[in-house]
Amino acid sequence: MSKPVILGLTGSIGMGKSTVATMFAEAGVPVFDADAEVRAMQGPGGELLPAIEAEFPGTTGERGLDRDAVGKLVFAQPDALARLEAIVHPAVARKREAFLIEHASAPMVLFDIPLLFEKGGHTAVDTIIVVSAPAEAQRERVLRRPGMTEEKFAHILQLQVPDAEKRERADHVIDTGSTLDATRAQVLELIEKLRARPS
Numbered sequence: 001m002s003k004p005v006i007l008g009l010t011g012s013i014g015m016g017k018s019t020v021a022t023m024f025a026e027a028g029v030p031v032f033d034a035d036a037e038v039r040a041m042q043g044p045g046g047e048l049l050p051a052i053e054a055e056f057p058g059t060t061g062e063r064g065l066d067r068d069a070v071g072k073l074v075f076a077q078p079d080a081l082a083r084l085e086a087i088v089h090p091a092v093a094r095k096r097e098a099f100l101i102e103h104a105s106a107p108m109v110l111f112d113i114p115l116l117f118e119k120g121g122h123t124a125v126d127t128i129i130v131v132s133a134p135a136e137a138q139r140e141r142v143l144r145r146p147g148m149t150e151e152k153f154a155h156i157l158q159l160q161v162p163d164a165e166k167r168e169r170a171d172h173v174i175d176t177g178s179t180l181d182a183t184r185a186q187v188l189e190l191i192e193k194l195r196a197r198p199s
Helices: 017-026 034-042 049-055 067-074 078-102 135-143 150-159 163-169 180-196
Strands: 005-010 031-033 108-112 127-132 172-175
Touching (some): 005 017, 017 031, 017 127, 017 180, 031 034, 031 078, 034 078, 034 108, 049 078, 078 108, 108 180, 127 163, 135 150, 172 180
Parallel strands (some): 005 108, 005 127, 127 172
16 A cells, blocks of 8 residues: 655744645645644643643643743753653654554645754655745744744754755755745645656
8 A cells, every 4th residue: 555755844934834834735735733733732631731740840721831931941951842852752753643544545745844854854754845935034024923032033043954954955945935826836836746756
């Protein structure tokens, strides 16, 4: 039985990755959104809350994880971040396996993974797609986000593989520097190209 081709979608903050993932979903490609899964598992009644509360007391409640409180604990503290990731990553991996079983008959599936290169996820996908835009466009988009500061933006960029390196390591690059229609055209063209490719 043939397995779906696994597309790994990534891109630095503010590059338009979520928008591109939505375009793939609208075109009929099943999308696994790692961030959305994490938010659900850390939301009200989420399955990860007991483990996170045990490790970081006082960071969860009826409304789920207090992201600000946890953010302050793990921001610039690699050991605390590693403890949090040890709870979150295995749970995401289980969700991903279930997703693959559910969509086993699809020709292709898309994994939307922000830190694809940083966390080694690129080894688990068949094709890497990087979403990219000019640095000025990225900066403008990110600084428009609520609560974002120059300092936070700089810190996030520091933790991410540089855009130029991502583009170099990609099998395909989708440029989101112009209009949404232009981006959508690139997505549809790439899907056609991948569907036509012998498995």
